[in-house]
Amino acid sequence: MSNDHGAFVDPQRILGALTAPARDEPESGIIQVFNYGRDREGIIPMWVGQGDLPTPKFIYDAAVASLAAGETFYTYQRGLPELRQALAHYHAGLYGRPFDAENFFVTGSGMQAMQTVIQAVAGEGDEMLVPSPAWTNYPAPMRLAGVKPVEVPLDFANGRWSLDLDKLFGAVTSKTRAICANTPSNPLGWVMSADEILAIRDFCRERGLWIVADEVYARFYYGPGAETGALPPSFHDVCDPEEQFLMVNTFSKNWAMTGWRVGWVQAPRAMGQVIENLIQYNTSGTAAFMQRACITAMEEGEDFLRQQVAQSRAGRDIVCSALRQVPGVRFQEPEGAFYLFFSVDGVEDSFAFARRMIDDIAVGMAPGPAFGPGGEGFMRLCFARSAASLEEAMDRVVGWLKKR
Ligand SMILES: Cc1ncc(COP(=O)(O)O)c(C=O)c1O
Numbered sequence: 001m002s003n004d005h006g007a008f009v010d011p012q013r014i015l016g017a018l019t020a021p022a023r024d025e026p027e028s029g030i031i032q033v034f035n036y037g038r039d040r041e042g043i044i045p046m047w048v049g050q051g052d053l054p055t056p057k058f059i060y061d062a063a064v065a066s067l068a069a070g071e072t073f074y075t076y077q078r079g080l081p082e083l084r085q086a087l088a089h090y091h092a093g094l095y096g097r098p099f100d101a102e103n104f105f106v107t108g109s110g111m112q113a114m115q116t117v118i119q120a121v122a123g124e125g126d127e128m129l130v131p132s133p134a135w136t137n138y139p140a141p142m143r144l145a146g147v148k149p150v151e152v153p154l155d156f157a158n159g160r161w162s163l164d165l166d167k168l169f170g171a172v173t174s175k176t177r178a179i180c181a182n183t184p185s186n187p188l189g190w191v192m193s194a195d196e197i198l199a200i201r202d203f204c205r206e207r208g209l210w211i212v213a214d215e216v217y218a219r220f221y222y223g224p225g226a227e228t229g230a231l232p233p234s235f236h237d238v239c240d241p242e243e244q245f246l247m248v249n250t251f252s253k254n255w256a257m258t259g260w261r262v263g264w265v266q267a268p269r270a271m272g273q274v275i276e277n278l279i280q281y282n283t284s285g286t287a288a289f290m291q292r293a294c295i296t297a298m299e300e301g302e303d304f305l306r307q308q309v310a311q312s313r314a315g316r317d318i319v320c321s322a323l324r325q326v327p328g329v330r331f332q333e334p335e336g337a338f339y340l341f342f343s344v345d346g347v348e349d350s351f352a353f354a355r356r357m358i359d360d361i362a363v364g365m366a367p368g369p370a371f372g373p374g375g376e377g378f379m380r381l382c383f384a385r386s387a388a389s390l391e392e393a394m395d396r397v398v399g400w401l402k403k404r
Pocket of ligand 1: 049109110111112135182185186214216249250251252258261262263
């Protein structure tokens with residue numbers, strides 16, 4: 001609607017005056033379904049990637065105390081020195097070797113960590129390789145930066161996902177700047193083997209490519225030895241922090257802090273000023289009071305994190321054993337993260353299927369094609385929820401699927 005200032009411009013012309021990447025980037029497929037169903041009575045939300053617990057009090061108390069102490073001013077672009085130190089300490093504890101605080105940079109979420117990394121290593125006309133199906137928020141920020149995401153499909157055969165390294169390396173062109181590697185994978189729950197990680201590292205070293213690793217689900221691991229603390233194979237195991245290696249991570253998942261929007265990048269020290277500038281010219285830093293809560297999460301949050309992982313492991317068992325009863329449903333049991341990615345025979349339009357599921361049984365899942373073209377016919381559910389909620393959801397879903 002126009003006001004009386006006489007300068008009304010037709011909405012189509014407004015859109016026409018935008019840059020093509022901003023105008024043409026489609027809505028996230030996950031958010032599309034989320035918006036369709038978020039207000040439904042009795043909905044069980046398994047569409048987005050988060051648990052059902054709010055941030056624990058001992059973590060947010062640290063933010064409250066910081067606010068009360070007047071920490072409300074502009075702060076360090078690279079992150080509070082104490083948080084960068086806590087990050088180094090946390091990684092040293094996990095990976096059993098020293099890490100340097102100078103390699104860590106605090107960002108406004110894992111999403112922004114990814115955006116920062118993209119801006120640092122690739123630009124107009126460049127390409128980045130993304131094994132797919134992949135988290136929806138890789139290709140979009142690449143396109144917005146003028147970078148072409150080249151999705152390399154994983155294969156799904158006999159109920160298992162596999163990455164064909166020849167296909168991955170064969171997709172490299174003279175424009176390729178980086179290989180992105182998300183392990184454990186969202187949405188697949190698939191975990192890259194140590195050999196695959198090493199092969200990617202060697203290939204990238206030889207070709208002068210960046211490794212952009214995303215291990216935000218590293219703590220949510222159910223593979224061999226996990227119950228006694230083993231971690232999944234990691235790029236941290238084989239990469240030198242001072243090589244062309246960037247790691248994206250977040251506080252969101254481990255400590256039930258998705259709404260806080262704090263993450264981090266690990267990057268070579270030589271990039272310190274560059275990352276500082278990218279942060280300065282994007283957000284100008286992450287609120288100090290939130291960073292105080294992140295320090296507490298890392299220093300005191302291990303028990304809480306372990307409970308979350310135990311709940312996810314139990315959740316995985318509940319959803320897998322329920323869906324195994326349904327003929328025509330196929331999936332690989334997740335070894336990590338907290339998603340089950342399953343196909344349903346006969347489903348040709350996962351978006352329509354997701355909407356029907358909301359309408360019929362009030363269960364919210366993300367449609368597979370939101371994670372790339374190879375996802376059609378698949379659905380992703382998040383099992384980081386209480387057993388009672390998952391059992392209720394699976395009762396509804398299994399009965400509904402069997403009646404189809
Ligand atoms: C693989 C992966 N990387 C990064 C993120 C970023 O998380 P956030 O932006 O909440 O920090 C997510 C969130 O779902 C994710 O699934």
